Amino acid sequence: MEKKNKSSIVNIKSSIIDDIKSRFEITDIVHRRDNMTFVTCEKQKTIALITHMKTNLGFKHFVLLTAVDWIEDGKFQLTYILNNPKQKLDIAVRTMISREEATMETAHKLWKQIATYQRELKEMFGIDFPGSPRVDENFILEGWNDIPPYRRDFDTKVYAEETFFPRPGRKTNDPAEYMKKNLHK
Amino acid sequence: MSATMRKIGARVAGRYGIPFYQPWINIIKLYSLRDSITHGVMFYLGPIFRVSGGVGIFLFMPLIFASQHFSNFSFAGDLVLIMYFQFFGMLGMALGAGEGGHPHSAIGISRGLSQFTTIEVPMTLAVISIAIQYNTLSISEIVAAQQGGILHWTLFTNPFATVAAMLSLLGAFGHSPFNLVKAPNEIPIGPPTEYHSSFLGVLRTNAAILHVIEAVLFMNLFFGGAGNWFELIVKSFFIYFWSVFVGIVFPRFRIEQSVQWFLKIPLLLGVIAIIIFM
Amino acid sequence: MTNENKNHEKFLHEENKIREVKAPDGSIIKVDPLNDYFLDDRPEIKKPKTNKIVEKFLNWSRAESLWVLGFGTGCGSIEIPPLMTPRFDAFRFGVAMRPTPRQSNVFIISGYLAVKTLKRVIRSYEQMQGPKYVLALGSCTINGGMYWDSYNTINRLDHFIPVDVYVAGCMPRPEALLAGFMKLKERIKAGRGEGANEYAEKFDWYKANQKKIINDWNMPDYNW
Numbered sequence: 001m002e003k004k005n006k007s008s009i010v011n012i013k014s015s016i017i018d019d020i021k022s023r024f025e026i027t028d029i030v031h032r033r034d035n036m037t038f039v040t041c042e043k044q045k046t047i048a049l050i051t052h053m054k055t056n057l058g059f060k061h062f063v064l065l066t067a068v069d070w071i072e073d074g075k076f077q078l079t080y081i082l083n084n085p086k087q088k089l090d091i092a093v094r095t096m097i098s099r100e101e102a103t104m105e106t107a108h109k110l111w112k113q114i115a116t117y118q119r120e121l122k123e124m125f126g127i128d129f130p131g132s133p134r135v136d137e138n139f140i141l142e143g144w145n146d147i148p149p150y151r152r153d154f155d156t157k158v159y160a161e162e163t164f165f166p167r168p169g170r171k172t173n174d175p176a177e178y179m180k181k182n183l184h185k
Numbered sequence: 186m187s188a189t190m191r192k193i194g195a196r197v198a199g200r201y202g203i204p205f206y207q208p209w210i211n212i213i214k215l216y217s218l219r220d221s222i223t224h225g226v227m228f229y230l231g232p233i234f235r236v237s238g239g240v241g242i243f244l245f246m247p248l249i250f251a252s253q254h255f256s257n258f259s260f261a262g263d264l265v266l267i268m269y270f271q272f273f274g275m276l277g278m279a280l281g282a283g284e285g286g287h288p289h290s291a292i293g294i295s296r297g298l299s300q301f302t303t304i305e306v307p308m309t310l311a312v313i314s315i316a317i318q319y320n321t322l323s324i325s326e327i328v329a330a331q332q333g334g335i336l337h338w339t340l341f342t343n344p345f346a347t348v349a350a351m352l353s354l355l356g357a358f359g360h361s362p363f364n365l366v367k368a369p370n371e372i373p374i375g376p377p378t379e380y381h382s383s384f385l386g387v388l389r390t391n392a393a394i395l396h397v398i399e400a401v402l403f404m405n406l407f408f409g410g411a412g413n414w415f416e417l418i419v420k421s422f423f424i425y426f427w428s429v430f431v432g433i434v435f436p437r438f439r440i441e442q443s444v445q446w447f448l449k450i451p452l453l454l455g456v457i458a459i460i461i462f463m
Numbered sequence: 464m465t466n467e468n469k470n471h472e473k474f475l476h477e478e479n480k481i482r483e484v485k486a487p488d489g490s491i492i493k494v495d496p497l498n499d500y501f502l503d504d505r506p507e508i509k510k511p512k513t514n515k516i517v518e519k520f521l522n523w524s525r526a527e528s529l530w531v532l533g534f535g536t537g538c539g540s541i542e543i544p545p546l547m548t549p550r551f552d553a554f555r556f557g558v559a560m561r562p563t564p565r566q567s568n569v570f571i572i573s574g575y576l577a578v579k580t581l582k583r584v585i586r587s588y589e590q591m592q593g594p595k596y597v598l599a600l601g602s603c604t605i606n607g608g609m610y611w612d613s614y615n616t617i618n619r620l621d622h623f624i625p626v627d628v629y630v631a632g633c634m635p636r637p638e639a640l641l642a643g644f645m646k647l648k649e650r651i652k653a654g655r656g657e658g659a660n661e662y663a664e665k666f667d668w669y670k671a672n673q674k675k676i677i678n679d680w681n682m683p684d685y686n687w
Binding site for chain 3: 204207210211213214217218219220221222289377378379380381382385
């Protein structure tokens with residue numbers, strides 16, 4: 001019974017991916033689990049791909065939008081995770097955008113809650129989404145005056161030590177070394 | 186008395202509860218705070234109005250039947266005056282809390298006044314019914330008419346008025362089913378949001394006075410008054426506990442629920458009580 | 464005020480900027496909302512009563528009736544509700560929760576403080592009526608705890624408001640919090656719970672520290 005279910009979901013997934021492949025340029029397909037797959041798409045066509053998946057392929061539920069800073073390549077990676085509640089299937093769409101002019105087309109018209117994710121990304125990574133509602137307002141940082149804190153060239157430790165009056169005499173241990181010394185004698 | 190209430194509540198919930206002297210400590214602490222800021226003249230006058238309402242009732246309430254000293258200033262029309270004083274404090278509070286300028290106190294006041302108005306309706310009907318029954322507006326005379334055995338009490342001669350008034354007493358005490366106005370965990374604490382230190386101390390003192398005096402009022406009107414101090418204490422204690430026990434058993438009403446509740450059964454009973462003695 | 468943060472100008476809200484307003488009679492008035500619309504008195508030092516016996520009695524009543532402001536700042540606020548349950552029952556020690564800063568005397572800083580929360584904490588603390596006490600919960604308030612190198616949480620609470628009692632741990636259990644209350648009572652009864660006066664005394668230093676961190680300073684200097 002379970003085996004049959006498993007094979008059926010794999011079949012559905014492969015048919016969906018074939019459908020996407022035939023319409024859009026998909027470069028990188030990673031099968032993470034039986035019901036989860038990551039695909040990569042170029043920047044201009046990402047929103048069109050998401051729209052197609054929502055309207056035609058039954059991916060009604062938006063799970064999350066997140067970003068990764070690939071500082072070595074000079075790129076941000078955006079990940080939109082979509083869920084098909086009927087088939088219990090997740091497909092994540094990745095796209096790479098340039099780090100210098102970090103802007104992306106807004107998707108808040110598909111799901112309202114994306115506007116909040118975009119506001120957070122604007123604050124934490126400095127990725128702009130022109131046209132997204134309230135994208136320029138403060139999200140959780142009030143009066144932030146530095147480069148966005150989630151970019152990897154921002155040194156939180158130095159910033160905290162300069163700003164927040166660290167208490168002198170605080171000891172820090174490297175967890176791996178400390179455990180080796182005290183636990184595995 | 187409110188300590189006893191909290192203690193019983195705690196025991197019902199399986200806790201040890203506060204020490205019985207906690208409210209007195211709270212009041213001492215409130216008077217001993219060093220800062221107290223004001224928001225204007227009415228902010229001072231609000232608690233003063235309220236406490237003068239409480240003390241006013243106290244002054245005109247005959248405590249012990251046929252006693253020279255403890256009849257206080259009771260006179261022929263004191264029942265009307267006492268009904269007025271009950272509302273007077275609430276109005277003073279409304280003005281003072283309005284001056285505080287906090288939106289929560291405005292909401293709290295509108296809730297409090299609407300609830301208190303509906304509480305007053307069955308209570309006033311019951312009181313009018315008694316006034317017709319005994320043909321007097323003096324509390325002393327009402328008490329005098331109830332002497333001579335337990336069956337002469339208003340409780341037995343006019344049961345409808347008694348029940349209507351006892352139900353509205355629940356609201357007047359402001360315990361659990363009807364404590365939405367001042368519950369700390371509703372929109373923060375309602376009318377006295379901005380009140381602090383000695384202002385709040387005055388309000389709390391007054392709350393204690395009001396609880397005692399309303400119990401005494403009901404004892405006078407419905408339970409035959411008291412011939413001596415022991416009788417007074419026992420009777421008013423039981424009247425108070427009627428509200429305490431109901432409060433522990435029943436959860437809190439929302440404001441529209443309590444308004445509707447008072448305008449149904451208690452109102453009907455009050456009207457019946459009047460019709461009977463017309 | 465010394466050590467004014469230059470960023471305050473930059474993050475000033477539109478409604479708090481200095482502007483010119485036309486009065487009903489046609490004349491033009493200059494309005495500075497932060498200075499004109501709020502009272503700008505500094506906190507005063509209020510000396511304890513000189514009579515020792517009276518002051519001792521008052522301190523005893525203050526210690527036995529601790530009203531806690533219901534304001535949870537971090538993860539530690541989840542430790543406060545169990546205090547009121549049958550198992551711990553803080554009511555028997557005279558501890559009660561109050562919903563408004565005007566009526567409370569004890570401020571429990573429960574865990575880490577983000578900069579955004581710190582601003583609200585300062586406002587609430589200044590609105591409380593003295594004598595007022597601060598009970599700092601968790602190691603985050605002592606030296607930053609596990610968030611010591613975070614970009615958005617403060618490290619030392621005592622640079623921003625005077626702290627009476629620290630309860631160490633991450634997180635301290637409700638028993639530890641009760642022990643903290645006992646310590647606070649001892650402190651008040653010994654007449655050492657003078658946090659409000661300390662704040663008034665070192666007001667400039669506290670304000671400079673607060674303003675260094677909070678760039679978005681859209682409030683009057685002293686909120687009361």
